[in-house]
Amino acid sequence: MKAVTLYITCSDETEARAIGKQLLTERLVACINILPAIQSLYWWNDEIQDDSETAFFAKTTEDKVDQIIKRIGELHSYDCPCVVALPIEKGNPAFLDWIVEQTKN
């Protein structure tokens, strides 16, 4: 089972923690790493917006990504949240096994 690293941005740390914890509780991800506040510049309504956000990484297996995207859509305050899956090409075998183990329903 292939593992992936998800990268998700949220409005702030409270939202990142709440969504991350829910994904963990539902065994959709094995772990999350919440980064300190980031500064985001992005196109919205034809203008470059400039806001503080909070991003987090989450490790999971490839087969869970669609379910996670759906779940984040239900939990997130944004209409169009950034949820992207970066493939993990290789890794510490014990850690990759641990990801599979922790996300088994």
Add this chain to the structure above:
Amino acid sequence: MKAVTLYITCSDETEARAIGKQLLTERLVACINILPAIQSLYWWNDEIQDDSETAFFAKTTEDKVDQIIKRIGELHSYDCPCVVALPIEKGNPAFLDWIVEQTKN
């Protein structure tokens, strides 16, 4: 159209913001996330250097990467800037569509 996450390091936040904003203005990327200061250790002139830098992620489509590398080369203070493209395997479909939409010339 496949999307990618670019990871770029700069000398400081001012440079990260200036380069990121220029890439946005030229519709080469849809959004940037500037991380808080990072500590970088790296080989240069046969010694391990130890400097503070600022990194940012940028989301764009695969077909723009060469143009972005060229543009960063023109804008960046380094002779050999770190610009790497991490493939996005999967993601929130609405967000991926938004990336394509925002980077259409």
Add this chain to the structure above:
Amino acid sequence: MKAVTLYITCSDETEARAIGKQLLTERLVACINILPAIQSLYWWNDEIQDDSETAFFAKTTEDKVDQIIKRIGELHSYDCPCVVALPIEKGNPAFLDWIVEQTKN
């Protein structure tokens, strides 16, 4: 030679710096970027743990990843450290060459 970005989490910045510097000294990686402290939530002993950690990125070539995983296993304080390799699809050619150059034994 394909390049990869490694993502590694450590107990704190001291450990991240020590492991990163050792990998650099042994020419296993060309550079490391230590992120500011992250907040990690993860399953361990059937409970969601909530700890501060330090993560770092390291750039290297694909053929070194197994050796790096083994070496981190010897150096790291965790029994099961997170070491994952994210493929670099494309990048600044001069930077990618520099990675190869700096990791040649």
